[in-house]
Amino acid sequence: MSSKVLILNGPNLNMLGTREVEIYGKDTLADIEAKVRARADGTAMEIDFRQSNSEAELVDWIQQAQGIFDGIIINAGAYTHTSIAILDALNMVDLPIIEVHLSNIFRRESFRKESYIADAANGLITGFGGTGYLLALEAMSELTDTGTQI
Numbered sequence: 001m002s003s004k005v006l007i008l009n010g011p012n013l014n015m016l017g018t019r020e021v022e023i024y025g026k027d028t029l030a031d032i033e034a035k036v037r038a039r040a041d042g043t044a045m046e047i048d049f050r051q052s053n054s055e056a057e058l059v060d061w062i063q064q065a066q067g068i069f070d071g072i073i074i075n076a077g078a079y080t081h082t083s084i085a086i087l088d089a090l091n092m093v094d095l096p097i098i099e100v101h102l103s104n105i106f107r108r109e110s111f112r113k114e115s116y117i118a119d120a121a122n123g124l125i126t127g128f129g130g131t132g133y134l135l136a137l138e139a140m141s142e143l144t145d146t147g148t149q150i
C-alpha cells in the first residue's frame with residue numbers, strides 16, 4: 001500500500017539559497033524538493049511538497065489533509081514560534097506529524113527555542129539542513145508503515 005505525505009513549508013523558505021547560507025545552507029527549496037522526490041522514488045511514498053508565506057493557507061492545507069494524506073512533515077518557518085492557529089489545525093488532524101527545521105532552533109536566539117508546533121508533532125528534526133527532510137521522510141515511512149504513532 002502506498003502512503004501520501006504532505007510536506008509543508010512556511011514563510012520565507014521560498015528564499016532559501018539566496019542569503020543566510022551560513023545558517024540555512026546553499027540548497028534552494030527546489031533543490032530540497034528534488035532530493036526528497038529522489039529519495040521517495042521507488043518507495044511506496046507519494047510526495048506533495050508545498051510552500052506558503054500565508055498562515056491562513058497553511059492552516060487550510062492542514063485542515064484539508066485528513067482523508068487525503070497519511071502524514072504531514074512541516075517546517076512552519078517563523079510561524080513555528082508564534083502560530084497557535086497552525087498548532088490547533090495540526091491537533092485537529094489525526095495523522096502522524098513530523099516537524100523539521102534546517103537550523104538547530106535550540107542553538108539560536110531564545111525566541112526560536114520555543115516551538116508551538118512541537119506540541120502536536122510525533123517528533124522534531126532540527127539542525128541537519130536539507131538532510132532533515134530526508135530523515136523526516138525515513139521516520140514518516142516507519143510511522144505510516146507500522147501504523148503506530150511512537
Ligand code: CA2
Pocket residue numbers: 011012013015016017018019020024075076077078079080100101102103104105112
Ligand atoms: O531552521 C529552520 O528551518 C527555520 O524554520 C527557518 C525559519 C526560521 O524563522 C525558524 O526559526 C527556523 C526562517 C526561514 C527563512 O529562510 C530564509 C531563507 C533565505 C534567506 C533568509 C531567510
